[in-house]
Amino acid sequence: MIKTSSSIRGILNYNEKKVDIGKAECISAVNYPLELEKLSFTSKLNRFLKLAELNTNAKRNTVHISLNFDPSENHSKEKLAEIADTYMEKLGFGRQPYLVYQHYDAGHPHCHIVTNNIQRDGKRIDLHLLGIRKSEPARKEIEEIFGLVKAEGRKQKEQFSLNPIDIGRVLYGKAESKKAINSVLNQVLFDYKYSSLPELNAVLNLYNVHADKGSEESRVFKNNGLLYKILDHNSKPIGVPIKASEFYSRPTLKFLEEKFRANETKKQYGKSHVKNALREAFF
Structure with missing residues (x-):
């Protein structure tokens, strides 16, 4: 899953807060001048901000990626980092700074990747249809390379009710x-x-x-x-x-x-995709 945004602070904050409460761990920092253990929140953030300053015309300069694995798979941190590196290279982000977070708040193994699309020369990496053009082919290649359970073969149970994600309800007086x-x-x-x-x-x-x-x-x-x-x-x-x-x-x-x-556009694209799929299936 790939999401784009204009708020690197918000996305970095989200992952770092998961780390703070013990539900995630930053396992890799790529194309940073310091080793992961020496990186503070500010140094992680500033690396992205400095690149963003090279192209202030770009409205969406932040990319948040979720790599999800089958519940039966139990990969080491080293393997997850290697999979993330291969994925980012195939996506065209191999030279960008990016952070890899392993999350522990779901019933299946997954990790999040935080990066931006402004390159050192100030040019943008094109995000248009990135999922279809590059992510899907990359996923299929990586499943073969690393011997992963293939997404098409998973028996996924769709949940159509709207349930809260893994954060508690706010109770007045219990916290600031x-x-x-x-x-x-x-x-x-x-x-x-x-x-x-x-x-x-x-x-x-x-x-x-x-x-x-x-x-x-x-x-x-x-x-x-x-x-x-x-x-x-x-x-x-x-x-x-x-x-x-x-x-x-x-x-x-x-x-x-x-x-x-932005979300309305994504919805329209999703509707069109479903209509085409139904048309192919029944006609």
Whole structure:
């Protein structure tokens, strides 16, 4: 799975927070001037930011990749890092800085890769249809090279109900409000394909969080602002709302509207793909 974004801070934050709570481990740092053990959060981040500064016209300069394996496979950190290196090389990101995180929060082995697509000469690596053009062929080659269970052969059970991902619901008074809301936002904003505020709130509400533009007469609404609120067990707001601009990743209305447009495009592409598949199957 490949996701692109304009917020390297948010994606790096997401993976590093997983490390902090013992649900992930950074197992590899490629094309960094220091060894992994010597890299701080700031040095990891700055490597990406310096490249991003070389092309400020690029709206999406961050790439977040998830490599998923069959539950029967139990690979060592060294093998996962080698698989990640091979994948990134075939994807055209072999010379880019990237971080590999092994995650332990799901029923199957998987790792996340964080990188960007701005090269040392300031040129972008094309992200258009990257999954179809390069990722799929790379996956098939890597399955052969490393003797992995093939994706097409897996018996996957699709789950159609909307269930919370592996972060706890926010409980007012149990933790500092801003920190608790931020933890939910860092995961939900990048892991779901919502294309409107109601769709986003359908997910956020699962964690007792709500994004609110305010009433049409309110100053928040008139200034295109956005507030994040904690909900109690009756789904009613509780405590003091927090402005979107106060969060480190700045999940403002403007930021969300860009996500809405990008996700709507992905949805349309998905619908077209399904229609074509059905047409081929029945005609």
